[in-house]
Amino acid sequence: MKANRLMLNDLMEVNPRTGVITLNNKRMALMSVQALGILRRDLVDTLSMERAKGFLMRYGRACGQKAAEDLEQTYKWESTEELMLAGPALHTLEGVVTVEAENIEYNDDTLHYTGYWRNSFEVEEHLYHYGESKTPVCWILVGYASGFLTKLFGKQVLVHEEKCKGKGDPYCYFVAKTFDPADKKQQADLRYYEAESLISELDRSYKEIKELNENIIESERVQKKLTDLLLEDESLSSMLEVVSAALHKSIIIDYRYGKNEGVFLEEEAFIEENLLENPNNLIDNQKMMEMYPIHAKGKNLGNMIVIGEEKNKKKEELIIQRALTICSIKIFHAFQLIQSKWQKKEEFFEELLNSEKDEETLQIGSHVFEFNSQNDNRVLTILVDDKESNELILEHLNSKYTALDIFLKDKYIILILSEDYNKNLENFAKDLQASIENKFKKSITYIGVGRAVKGLKKLAKSYQDASRICDFLQLVHPNDSHISYFEELEPIVLLLKAxxxxxxxxxxxxxxxxxxxxxxxxxxxxxxxxxxxxxxxxxxxxxxxxxxxxxxxxxxxxxxxxxxxxxxxxxxxxxxxxxxxxxxxxxxxxxxxxxxxx
Known part of the structure; x- marks a missing residue:
């Protein structure tokens, strides 16, 4: 017998009196594809897409095995290859799919069989109910072909759909191969054939839904605690303690450019200082470090880093996502306050440079500054070759030198140095430059330090000194960072003026x-x-x-x-x-x- 000799008229019988239909001497029942599509849809909606896929693949495998057994016993086939082609021919006659075999290669141990599926009813129904998929959708066909070939070949054969019209490909294309334990793709497909009853599927779905509900309740509890702390204007560290306790993991806030903060489990306290300085210093390979970006109004504020023994589970992910929302609000609010202070300092300094007001009048608005204008103060200016990084450097310096007045003025970053810094000015300027260049590796920085002055109005002279020194340094040293002081260039400046x-x-x-x-x-x-x-x-x-x-x-x-x-x-x-x-x-x-x- 040859596969192409199988004809529907020869195989099918209909008893008009009893309504019994047989195909190849086996009773059949005519059923619309739409009905099968509805059944398929309900399985997906009830069990989830993945579980429905496994259920239908196992169903298809059972059908394929039974078809192979019947065909092998009913006819005497010219060759094993003809018998392998009979399954696709029968599937085509049944109206399930049009099968076009492409290539069959086999020996006693291995089989490699490829071909095309056209007019798949599964594609039509999946597209109708769910639209285009990201993965192949001919689950029954895959199971049927796997079961049919496994039964005939006597060894485990797995079929994989490499292309599928249900995911946007121009056609469906299958590859059947004997099982290879080293093949990761086959290992992944094999799990769908693990037998599981519908009751157990439903029971597992119920347990997952119950677990998800419990996780949501727990994450809402954590969110409420964090919200209460936010409304009470508590510190970010107190919020991180709540998150750390809920996850039983260490938490670090890695600010974009600023001093990091975190909460560590007692057993991890020994690594606290090292990790806060640089979270990438995690030496213990047994620890898992997962990073979550913190955004607010399109601005990148940094990352929340979670450190634990294992990867975060669904419950922990829910808690982290809710914690990120509240912590982002807190961090963004603090950032806005800092920016407001910068703005006030910039505005007052601009007034100080350009105003005709006397010293006494200017003193009224000087509360925005930290320094004492009655002592000797200097203006230090920083000029960076990449102006785009000015704000990032400003954030970094404000977090490192919290006692100083630091703000932007035109293309310069301004620091007002009090009398205490004047005692060790050279070392401070070098440390400042090193701090910037360690954080911003490609930056070339020029630092100019103006004269020491008393009073607010005279700060304008110190600023003029410092900014001119920066411009001078950039002009004469275009490729290297440099520092210079008013005292070094004072003779030249005086000579030019006199x-x-x-x-x-x-x-x-x-x-x-x-x-x-x-x-x-x-x-x-x-x-x-x-x-x-x-x-x-x-x-x-x-x-x-x-x-x-x-x-x-x-x-x-x-x-x-x-x-x-x-x-x-x-x-x-x-x-x-x-x-x-x-x-x-x-x-x-x-x-x-x-x-x-x-």
Whole structure:
């Protein structure tokens, strides 16, 4: 017998008197596809999509096994291959699906069988009730083919639907293979064939629903506690204690840029300081660390990090999601208060710079600042090459230096340093720069420190010093971070203010005018090279390091500079004149806000 000889007229009999229909001598019952679709839908709605899939695959496998047994016993087949093709032929005759075999390869141990399913009733019904799926939907067909081939081949055969019209593919395509324990895809499919009664399916669904309800009640209890703490304006740490107790896990709030805080279980207290500094320092590989972003009004405020022995379960996820909502409100409110303080400081400082008010009148509004205006204070300004990161750096510095007045003014980050900081100013400035560059790895920072002054009105002078120093540093050191102080540049500033500027310009032209013109025309850096060479007292190695040049490259530039007749570089007085001319040139550029002084 050949599979293509199977004809519906030969196989099917209808007794008009009794209404009994047989196909291949087995009783059949005509039933509409719509009815099967409704049954399928009700199973999905009752059991869930995954459980209904397993139920229908097992049903299909039982049908396939029975069909294989009947066909094998009823006919004498020309070959095993013909018998394998008989199942698809029978399925087509029954109106379930049109099967087109593509390739069959087998031996005593293995089978590999591929083909197409067209006009699948399961696709039609799934699309009608649920729309397009993300995964294949021909569950009965997969089970039927698996059962049919397993029965005939005598070894476990699993069918996998690689393409399915129910998930948007142009056709349904199946692959049947003998079971391989090492095949993860087959291992995943095999679990759907584990026998389970409908009662047990319903019982498990009931238990899951009951568990979900209990989880919701518990998460609502935690949410109510957190809401009460929020309304009572309690600290964030008290909220984290509630969450930590509910989860029995350690919690860290990893702020975007700021000092982290957290609550740790007693047995994990020894890692508290290390993890707060950097949550990625979790050394214990037995611990699970899960991260949840904190957002409010489209702003990224940081992350909530949960540390425990194992991955969070459904109940814990529900609690965490509700806790995130309340904690986000608390964190965002605190952030808004901080921003409001920054804004007030910025506005008052702007008034201080531009107002004609006297000292006594300005003192009335000075309460927005932390410093005592009657003592010596300095303005320190920070200029960063990437202006976009100014606000992030501001957040970082405000969390690190809580006792200082820190805010933005135009392109500068402003710090007002009290008398206490003046005692160890150089170390503070270096620590400040290191702190920024450790957090913002690619940033180039310029720090200018203005003169020490008493009173509010004179702060404008200190600010002017500091901001000009920053601009000066950026101009002469475009590729490296630098710090400078008013005391270092004070002689140049005073000279510029006290001397006729035309005389100064003539002096600069005489000493370095030709280098300036050459740099402009050739986009070179001879003037910067000369300044670095003089700043390093003629030390070639230090100058080369400063300019990121090789010694040979530096010598080439110095030879070029000497070709302009700069022979005075070899004498002390000559070096002083060139250094004075260069510093005056860059200072005049900053003070006159012009690049065309010479």
């Amino acid at each position: 001397t006729d500027q035309e005389d100064l310009i003539d002096f600069c032209k005489k000493m370095i005018g030709d280098l300036i013109e050459y740099d402009k025309e050739n986009q070179s850096n001879l003037l910067i090279t000369l300044k670095s060479y003089l700043d390093n007292n003629g030390n070639l190695q230090k100058t080369a390091n400063d300019l990121h040049l090789s010694i040979a490259g530096l010598r080439y530039r110095l030879d070029k500079i000497e070709s302009f007749g700069k022979k005075g570089l070899k004498t002390g007085s000559g070096r002083f004149k060139y250094q004075l001319a260069i510093n005056m040139y860059f200072s005049m550029q900053i003070m006159d806000n012009s690049s065309n002084i010479l």
